Each structure stands twice: as C-alpha cells, then as structure tokens.
Amino acid sequence: MDSFLIEGGHPLRGTITPQGAKNEALEVISAVLLTSEEVRIQNVPDILDVNNLIKLLSDMGVKVKKKAMGEYLFKADELNLDYLESDEFVKKCSSLRGSVLMIGPLLGRFGRAVVAQPGGDKIGRRRLDTHFLGFHSLGAEFGRVEGRDVYEIRAEKLHGTYILLDEASVTGTANIIMAAVLAEGTTTIYNAACEPYIQQLCRMLNSMGAKISGIASNLLTIEGVESLHGTTHENLPDMIEVGSFIGMAAMVGDGVHIKKVSPENLGIIPDAFRRLGVEIQQEGEDLFIPRQEHFEIDSFIDGSIMTLSDAPWPGLTPDLLSVLIVVATQARGSVLFHQKMFESRLFFVDKLIDMGAQIILCDPHRAVVVGHDHAKQLRAGRMTSPDIRAGIALLIAAMSADGTSRIDNIAQIDRGYEDIERRLNALGAHIRRVNS
Numbered sequence: 527m528d529s530f531l532i533e534g535g536h537p538l539r540g541t542i543t544p545q546g547a548k549n550e551a552l553e554v555i556s557a558v559l560l561t562s563e564e565v566r567i568q569n570v571p572d573i574l575d576v577n578n579l580i581k582l583l584s585d586m587g588v589k590v591k592k593k594a595m596g597e598y599l600f601k602a603d604e605l606n607l608d609y610l611e612s613d614e615f616v617k618k619c620s621s622l623r624g625s626v627l628m629i630g631p632l633l634g635r636f637g638r639a640v641v642a643q644p645g646g647d648k649i650g651r652r653r654l655d656t657h658f659l660g661f662h663s664l665g666a667e668f669g670r671v672e673g674r675d676v677y678e679i680r681a682e683k684l685h686g687t688y689i690l691l692d693e694a695s696v697t698g699t700a701n702i703i704m705a706a707v708l709a710e711g712t713t714t715i716y717n718a719a720c721e722p723y724i725q726q727l728c729r730m731l732n733s734m735g736a737k738i739s740g741i742a743s744n745l746l747t748i749e750g751v752e753s754l755h756g757t758t759h760e761n762l763p764d765m766i767e768v769g770s771f772i773g774m775a776a777m778v779g780d781g782v783h784i785k786k787v788s789p790e791n792l793g794i795i796p797d798a799f800r801r802l803g804v805e806i807q808q809e810g811e812d813l814f815i816p817r818q819e820h821f822e823i824d825s826f827i828d829g830s831i832m833t834l835s836d837a838p839w840p841g842l843t844p845d846l847l848s849v850l851i852v853v854a855t856q857a858r859g860s861v862l863f864h865q866k867m868f869e870s871r872l873f874f875v876d877k878l879i880d881m882g883a884q885i886i887l888c889d890p891h892r893a894v895v896v897g898h899d900h901a902k903q904l905r906a907g908r909m910t911s912p913d914i915r916a917g918i919a920l921l922i923a924a925m926s927a928d929g930t931s932r933i934d935n936i937a938q939i940d941r942g943y944e945d946i947e948r949r950l951n952a953l954g955a956h957i958r959r960v961n962s
C-alpha cells in the first residue's frame with residue numbers, strides 16, 4: 527500500500543490544468559453499452575476509478591482502444607452477458623462504486639442486469655433505492671439470486687412513465703436516463719439531478735440519437751427510441767479538482783493559474799471560496815489565485831456567523847466541503863459547515879484537530895471552524911485517507927504544515943486525482959510516494 531510523504535511549507539507557483547471530470551467520465555463510459563457502434567470519448571482522466579471501469583467493460587467484451595492520452599474508442603457489439611453471472615464480475619463490482627452506472631444501459635439495451643453492492647468511499651450510507659424505484663417504474667422486476675449477495679433485474683420491455691425521484695440523486699438520475707432512452711414511449715423524470723455531468727450525459731445521448739429535452743433543469747422528458755448510434759464526446763474539466771486547486775492556492779500558493787476550467791460549469795464553487803475571503807480572478811477560461819496574505823470569512827448581512835452547506839446543483843457540491851474546511855482553518859473568522867448528505871464525511875476533521883486546527887465537531891453533520899489567520903501553522907502528522915475528498919483535503923493541510931507529514935491509504939486519492947504528486951511537485955510542492 528502506497529503512502530505520501532509531504533514536506534510542508536513550500537509555496538506553489540505556476541500553471542496547472544485540471545483533468546477530465548471523474549463523475550462525468552464514469553457516466554458517459556457506462557453509456558457506451560447502449561449502442562453496438564463505436565463511441566469516441568476524449569479528456570478521460572487517468573485515475574483508478576475510471577481505469578477500473580474501463581477494465582470491467584473490457585472484461586465484459588467491450589472492445590476498447592486507447593488512441594491517445596485521455597482518448598478512447600469503445601465498441602460494445604459483442605458483449606458476453608454470461609460474464610454478468612460470474613463471481614469475478616460481482617467481486618469487481620463490489621470494489622467499484624461506478625459499476626452501478628452500468629445497470630441502466632444494460633437493462634435498457636438487453637433487458638437484464640446483475641446488481642452487487644458497489645464499493646467506493648466510506649463516507650456513510652449511500653443507498654440505491656432511487657435507482658431501483660426508477661427501474662421498477664419503467665417495468666423492471668427484481669429477484670435475489672439464492673446463495674449469493676446479488677440481485678438480478680429483468681424486463682422484457684421497458685415502458686415510459688412519469689417518475690418523481692425521492693431525491694435528486696446524480697447517479698440515480700443518470701442510471702434512469704440511460705434505461706429510459708430505449709424504453710417504449712415517453713418518460714418524464716421530475717426532481718432530476720441537473721449537475722453539468724448529467725447535462726453532458728444527456729447531450730452525448732442526444733448526439734447518439736436519443737430524444738431528451740429539459741436539459742439543465744430538474745424536469746427531463748425522454749422520448750424512447752429503438753436504437754442509438756455512435757458519437758464523439760469530450761468530458762468537461764473536473765470541477766472538484768478545480769476547487770481543490772483553488773484551496774491549495776489559497777493555503778500555500780504564491781500565484782497559481784488554473785487553466786481551462788470552463789467557468790460556466792463551476793456553479794457557485796468560486797463564490798464559496800470567496801465567502802471565506804479567498805481572492806479569485808477570472809481570466810477568460812482560466813482562473814488566477816494570487817498569494818493570500820490574509821483572507822477573512824464573510825458574515826451574513828445581519829452579522830451572524832457564515833454557514834456553508836452542501837445542496838443539490840446548483841447548490842454547493844458536497845465533494846468540496848472537506849477542502850473548504852481546511853482552507854477555513856487559516857482564514858480570519860469563524861464559519862459553520864453543514865454536511866447534509868453523508869453522515870461520516872466530517873469525521874476526518876479529527877486529523878486536522880491533531881494538526882492544531884481549531885474545529886468543533888458538533889455532530890456527524892456539522893463542524894465549526896475558528897480560523898488561525900495564518901498566526902498559527904498546522905503541525906505535521908501521520909494520517910490515513912478515509913475517502914477521495916478527505917484525502918485531498920489532508921494533502922492540502924500537510925502541504926501547509928510545519929514539518930513532514932505522512933498520509934497512508936493514498937489509493938483513495940488516486941481514485942479521483944490523476945498523477946497528483948507529479949503535477950503538484952511541478953508547482954513547487956515536496957511530495958514523495960513511498961511503499962508502506
């Protein structure tokens with residue numbers, strides 16, 4: 527198992543370009559199962575979760591060709607559907623959260639799918655009810671496979687219907703969309719997630735011959751078609767990585783340019799950092815974060831303490847609360863963070879407290895950060911990455927700390943961030959990968 531050794535206190539300066547969007551890549555790569563024709567996907571991030579999904583598709587019989595860095599050709603014309611029944615397939619799905627996104631396209635095109643409990647971050651309960659309720663509304667039937675912890679989903683033919691989602695689940699919305707595009711009749715999805723990644727998936731499917739309207743809203747209408755054809759699709763830059771780089775530049779930057787960020791798809795992410803007092807300058811498609819001698823947390827208009835909380839798009843993504851918490855430790859002032867979606871995601875703040883941060887963990891969902899205003903540097907320490915986003919937050923903390931820190935279980939960071947130590951070392955960081 528690999529670990530990072532991070533020598534803190536080295537300023538970052540220069541230019542960095544974000545990778546392709548992880549969450550979008552998982553969705554659109556799964557969508558190649560909907561057609562027998564060739565699909566070209568560009569700006570694919572070279573990260574563990576995406577690579578594992580591509581390998582799983584290859585094992586199923588999808589023809590995969592890597593044309594260039596970040597560019598793949600997929601052709602799902604000769605799938606081995608019997609492989610879905612194998613213990614090997616179930617085992618691989620159980621270690622890969624993104625595998626759940628294959629259910630919709632398999633069900634839509636072939637009328638059957640096998641479901642294992644997917645793996646991924648240990649950040650609390652991540653139920654799949656929204657997915658299954660949507661599939662059931664389309665006419666699918668579920669059955670538990672005796673003697674195995676898996677379920678089989680079947681449908682002779684899916685039929686369009688009205689679906690009101692019980693929550694605006696991103697993966698649930700994506701899965702139901704991919705099942706519905708080949709259903710008979712019209713499907714309406716209300717309370718749909720409308721993140722840029724969902725918008726991108728819908729645009730890709732439309733370019734393949736689907737008929738989806740209402741894109742960018744929470745009310746999608748899908749007219750089922752008989753078949754889809756091939757297409758070319760380019761992933762957006764990863765907005766979570768953009769936010770992570772903003773956080774790094776705020777904490778230890780000495781002038782950092784973030785290139786080609788697609789500002790119109792960042793939502794309120796830049797404004798969330800600005801509420802902590804971080805200066806961000808937009809230069810066309812790029813962002814520049816100057817050296818931050820001090821940054822002061824805003825208060826609400828009535829003078830009450832600032833609260834930052836996650837919410838479905840266009841609200842603040844929960845994936846960046848961990849980074850924002852670390853940045854707040856060196857701000858001037860206090861802020862309450864309210865993580866509403868996952869009950870275990872804030873537990874990593876114990877590691878920040880051990881490093882000297884002034885944080886009160888009120889309960890599993892709320893934490894108050896009292897900023898040091900750079901008057902007190904965080905201490906180096908040894909820690910373990912519990913999930914992707916906490917891992918990158920701890921890396922940022924270690925880069926700003928006094929001394930050398932060690933982060934174990936960095937496979938969690940590798941799941942979401944491409945070649946991160948090389949890219950940050952190019953800006954001036956001192957990060958070394960070692961084998962534990």
